[in-house]
Amino acid sequence: MTNIIENIREQIRRVVGKAMAAAVGKGLMPDVSINEIIVETPKEEEHGDFSTNIAMLLAKKAKKAPVQIASILIENMDFTGTYIKRAECAGPGFINFFLETSWLYDTLKIIDREREDYGRINIGQGKKVVVEFVSANPTGPLHMGNARGGALGDCIASVLQAAGYDVTREYYVNDAGNQIEKFGISLEARYIQLLKGEDAVEFPEDGYQGEDIIDHMRDYIEQYGDKLLDADPEERRRELVNYALPINLERIKKGLEAYGVFHDVWFSEQSLYDSGEFEETINHLKSKGLLYEKDDAQWFRATDFGAEKDVVIIRSNGLPTYFASDIAYHRNKFIKRGFDRVINLLGADHHGHVARMKAAVEAIGIDPDRLDIVIFQLVRLFKNGEIARMSKRTGRAISLDDLLEEVGRDAARFIFNTKASGSHLDFDLDLAVKQSNENPVYYVQYAHARICSMLRLLESEGISVPVADEVDLTLLAAPEEINLMKKLAEYPDEIRIATQTLEPSRLTRYVTDVASLFHSFYTECRVKGEEENLMKARLLLVSATKTVIKNVLGILSINAPERM
Numbered sequence: 036m037t038n039i040i041e042n043i044r045e046q047i048r049r050v051v052g053k054a055m056a057a058a059v060g061k062g063l064m065p066d067v068s069i070n071e072i073i074v075e076t077p078k079e080e081e082h083g084d085f086s087t088n089i090a091m092l093l094a095k096k097a098k099k100a101p102v103q104i105a106s107i108l109i110e111n112m113d114f115t116g117t118y119i120k121r122a123e124c125a126g127p128g129f130i131n132f133f134l135e136t137s138w139l140y141d142t143l144k145i146i147d148r149e150r151e152d153y154g155r156i157n158i159g160q161g162k163k164v165v166v167e168f169v170s171a172n173p174t175g176p177l178h179m180g181n182a183r184g185g186a187l188g189d190c191i192a193s194v195l196q197a198a199g200y201d202v203t204r205e206y207y208v209n210d211a212g213n214q215i216e217k218f219g220i221s222l223e224a225r226y227i228q229l230l231k232g233e234d235a236v237e238f239p240e241d242g243y244q245g246e247d248i249i250d251h252m253r254d255y256i257e258q259y260g261d262k263l264l265d266a267d268p269e270e271r272r273r274e275l276v277n278y279a280l281p282i283n284l285e286r287i288k289k290g291l292e293a294y295g296v297f298h299d300v301w302f303s304e305q306s307l308y309d310s311g312e313f314e315e316t317i318n319h320l321k322s323k324g325l326l327y328e329k330d331d332a333q334w335f336r337a338t339d340f341g342a343e344k345d346v347v348i349i350r351s352n353g354l355p356t357y358f359a360s361d362i363a364y365h366r367n368k369f370i371k372r373g374f375d376r377v378i379n380l381l382g383a384d385h386h387g388h389v390a391r392m393k394a395a396v397e398a399i400g401i402d403p404d405r406l407d408i409v410i411f412q413l414v415r416l417f418k419n420g421e422i423a424r425m426s427k428r429t430g431r432a433i434s435l436d437d438l439l440e441e442v443g444r445d446a447a448r449f450i451f452n453t454k455a456s457g458s459h460l461d462f463d464l465d466l467a468v469k470q471s472n473e474n475p476v477y478y479v480q481y482a483h484a485r486i487c488s489m490l491r492l493l494e495s496e497g498i499s500v501p502v503a504d505e506v507d508l509t510l511l512a513a514p515e516e517i518n519l520m521k522k523l524a525e526y527p528d529e530i531r532i533a534t535q536t537l538e539p540s541r542l543t544r545y546v547t548d549v550a551s552l553f554h555s556f557y558t559e560c561r562v563k564g565e566e567e568n569l570m571k572a573r574l575l576l577v578s579a580t581k582t583v584i585k586n587v588l589g590i591l592s593i594n595a596p597e598r599m
Contacts, residue, residue, distance in 0.1 A: 036155045037145045038527035039138060043085065044074040046117040047132055051089055057111040064107055067096040083123070083131035090128040101128025139520035140508035146523060146579040147503035154526045154586050158534060159200030165368055166192040168380040169291065169298075170207040173283045174218040175245050177290055177435040179414045180382045183460065185435070186451035187411055188380045189296045190539035193590045195378075198534040203374070206298040207364065210280060211305040212357065218243060219272030222279055225252040226271075230261050251279040290435050295444055295592040307363045312371070313355070316363040316399070317348075325398050335362075340394035340403075358388075362395045369401045378407045378537065380456075386410055409537050411456040418464045442467035445593045449476035452543045452591060475547055479584065480596050482550035485557065486581040487597040493563060493574070500578040501571045510572045515556040519576065522552050523583050530590075539591070546587040553580050 051072050059066045069092055077086045090105035097104055105124040112122055118138040123131050146153045168188025171181045189204065196202045209215070221242035227235050229252050242248075255278055263271045284301070291298070307313045317333075320326050325336045326348070333349035335358075348359035368377050381388060389410070393403035416423040416433060424432060438447055446467040453475060454460045472478045490500065511520065525545065533541045562573045585595040 040528040047074045048072045054108045054111040058107050064097050084134045085132045087130050105130050142524040143579050144503040155197050157199035159198045162375040164200045164376045165203045165205050165374045166378045167205045172209050172214050182435045183414050183451045184380050185296045186448045194533045197530050204298045205300040208303050219276045221248050222275040223272050225249050313363040316366050337394040340397045342390045342394040366399045380409045383412045412459045414460045416462050446476050452539050455540050479550045482553050483584045483595045484599040506571045507568050510569045515559045519552045519556050
């Protein structure tokens with residue numbers, strides 16, 4: 036599992052570090068230290084393959100101009116045993132490094148050796164991470180926000196796995212509290228209305244209005260008739276919830292599985308109360324003096340930990356708030372189950388929750404930096420150039436099931452990951468099913484299928500992909516070949532950055548760039564019919580491209596078709 040880009044950065048750091056020591060030893064500059072030698076990739080190709088601003092960082096301490104320091108360092112650099120060909124000073128004191136092309140040929144050898152493992156790295160070192168995502172109230176079907184959260188959360192989990200973390204995907208089932216009470220009241224009202232007429236009971240103003248509530252009660256009546264009509268209201272609501280909730284959860288689970296999302300754990304909020312963990316958590320906060328009473332309610336001193344205001348955790352009627360359950364839930368994740376890191380995905384309306392939750396985590400004795408909360412923005416669906424809110428088939432709000440039926444899993448997952456989580460997303464339903472280069476998922480999948488077609492054709496003529504060590508890779512020198520190899524080399528580093536930023540949208544952009552560079556290569560560089568050694572070298576490059584596209588699509592849980 037090799038990240039050649041990181042290896043080169045490390046080579047540059049060592050070269051710079053030794054040059055500094057040599058310059059100090061010769062009395063060319065004072066002995067000054069620096070925390071980190073930052074190595075970056077320049078935006079402009081003429082500025083080299085890598086660059087460092089070390090000379091500018093040293094200037095003040097060394098009491099010399101950055102350009103002077105850069106020149107001294109370059110004169111004292113030894114490139115032996117590295118990929119570095121030369122270094123130059125540029126601009127106000129940047130040191131730009133230019134590499135031998137051998138690093139690109141070594142990239143192809145690494146891909147040929149690692150195959151399906153290419154891109155995997157081990158910055159996670161087996162640390163335990165739980166990614167909690169979707170976690171929609173089980174009182175109705177999944178909607179567009181859940182669809183975006185599902186694609187993001189699942190791909191974040193896959194990226195973390197590729198980076199060497201031990202990942203658990205978790206769905207937090209809100210099966211306790213206010214929304215379940217409201218669910219029960221809504222079911223009860225529809226049950227009575229269906230049996231005795233709409234005027235028999237008024238539907239609660241804040242009840243769940245969805246057609247699914249009526250459907251549940253029709254099905255219940257068909258099976259059990261009016262046996263609950265004269266029952267105690269509390270018992271009736273409990274019975275109806277116990278009937279409808281498992282059905283909803285099973286539908287959610289099946290819908291997510293059709294979407295390629297499989298949770299390892301379905302964690303019940305109610306279990307926190309049944310196990311006594313909720314009470315333990317409240318007692319812990321009380322013992323630390325972090326709760327106080329005001330207006331007959333219990334408040335958590337969130338401001339003690341940097342939040343803007345304190346938060347109610349037990350209402351004046353004695354019922355706990357969502358936030359109270361959340362504190363117990365996070366205590367369970369960090370302390371009871373021992374996760375090193377916790378990642379939550381939440382919709383755009385949860386911005387205020389971030390500081391409160393980090394305060395709560397610190398209050399239970401956990402470093403708040405171990406909690407990451409990814410807030411993702413809203414989705415607007417477009418069809419025929421207009422905003423689409425309703426499903427033509429059902430006349431109801433478009434659900435995840437409707438979306439999958441309309442555009443399919445691959446397009447949905449790819450498009451939801453084309454924008455950073457913090458950006459609003461416009462989802463064009465017409466574009467998502469278009470079989471053209473305008474459709475990003477089609478464009479990438481077509482590149483993979485085109486490669487497979489090439490390889491099949493050559494195989495039928497007795498020409499197979501050669502072993503990397505038997506190929507003269509120095510023949511790959513055309514700009515299209517160099518650019519494609521450079522892009523393939525970036526993949527493990529893209530996994531690293533996506534892991535650190537929790538942004539899988541990097542990967543959809545990356546694999547689109549790979550597909551684009553491959554299409555350019557395909558147009559300009561023949562494979563079949565070239566001189567044998569060049570054909571073999573290009574064939575290996577084509578095979579490496581196929582591996583990388585397939586590996587990226589695998590992370591995104593998107594098919595890599597061999598025929599289209």
